[in-house]
Amino acid sequence: MANSSSPHAAPQMTSAHQAEILENPLRTYLLGIIISICGNVLISISLNIQKYAHVRQSQRGSKPYYTSRMWWCGVVLMGIGELGNFAAYGFAPASLIAPLGCVSVIASAVISVVFLKETVRASDIVGGSLAITGTYLLVTFAPHTSTHITAHLVQYYAISWHFLLYLFIEVVVFCILLYLYKRRNAKHIVIVMLLVALLASLTVISVKAVSGMITESIKGQLQLIYPIFYVMLVVMVASCAFQIKFLNQAMKMFDATEVVPINFVFFTASAIVAGIVFYQEFEGLALLNIFMFLFGPKQAKDKATRSQFYRNGQNPREKAHRQSAA
Numbered sequence: 001m002a003n004s005s006s007p008h009a010a011p012q013m014t015s016a017h018q019a020e021i022l023e024n025p026l027r028t029y030l031l032g033i034i035i036s037i038c039g040n041v042l043i044s045i046s047l048n049i050q051k052y053a054h055v056r057q058s059q060r061g062s063k064p065y066y067t068s069r070m071w072w073c074g075v076v077l078m079g080i081g082e083l084g085n086f087a088a089y090g091f092a093p094a095s096l097i098a099p100l101g102c103v104s105v106i107a108s109a110v111i112s113v114v115f116l117k118e119t120v121r122a123s124d125i126v127g128g129s130l131a132i133t134g135t136y137l138l139v140t141f142a143p144h145t146s147t148h149i150t151a152h153l154v155q156y157y158a159i160s161w162h163f164l165l166y167l168f169i170e171v172v173v174f175c176i177l178l179y180l181y182k183r184r185n186a187k188h189i190v191i192v193m194l195l196v197a198l199l200a201s202l203t204v205i206s207v208k209a210v211s212g213m214i215t216e217s218i219k220g221q222l223q224l225i226y227p228i229f230y231v232m233l234v235v236m237v238a239s240c241a242f243q244i245k246f247l248n249q250a251m252k253m254f255d256a257t258e259v260v261p262i263n264f265v266f267f268t269a270s271a272i273v274a275g276i277v278f279y280q281e282f283e284g285l286a287l288l289n290i291f292m293f294l295f296g297p298k299q300a301k302d303k304a305t306r307s308q309f310y311r312n313g314q315n316p317r318e319k320a321h322r323q324s325a326a
Helices: 009-021 026-060 069-088 099-114 122-141 151-158 161-182 189-219 227-253 256-277 287-314 316-325
Strands: none
Touching: 026 069, 026 099, 069 189, 099 122, 099 256, 151 189, 151 227, 161 189, 161 256, 189 227, 189 256, 227 256
């Protein structure tokens, strides 16, 4: 990057980045989708295993839930699923991988009905159908470019004017929200979840950068020797830690039936914006593709999460789970 300041090196750097961005290996793109779907299915299985462990422990009323082997199996499966999501960011656009989280909502609904014997409502069927339709639109109309995430490319994106402007606006908004939350004691759920969403956009950017550079290193192009890798690693860990902090505070103040769907919607929106601004994933995409892509996650998020969490909130098993967790 030291040579990029010279007038002759700048055009070469730009053309090299454009060549990487315009590359379109369909196999890599589909691999990212498959890994993400499998990871989200594992997450939904793990959530239902943990839920069943909570219900069984509350019925027996003996040992705490964290002493159950079944509960720990669910935790391990969730870790594997999240690891799959992490790996998927290295193969497919961030604006696609994040909305594919709706797969876990659909799978969780099916598993809870089949294995936990929960009731099926008409809203569940409608919401699931719309979620499947939205997922299809996502995969069909999402950006089909698969960029090789290298250290030089990440550094090139990080100093682009549109990302610096986006980062400045995000920092200002975050400081205002934090001031209202801490100093003005504004404990509204939207304020807390917006704080989480702003942190989530940095998480998505850093996770894709770290995952992509690790993927390129495994392929033989070592990227771990560049400082930008460790900068992104620190950003990823810090943003994840503060997300967990604000999410826990939200869970203490509000019901899970409010926090989880709102967090899912805000996280998906922030991930799409982060992918558009930082990785320029919509560059060169047709207007129809952009419209249909944005229409897809709207169906998947609004209907699937609302029907799933409404049902969980009314189910007596979920009430027993919440009481045992408390």
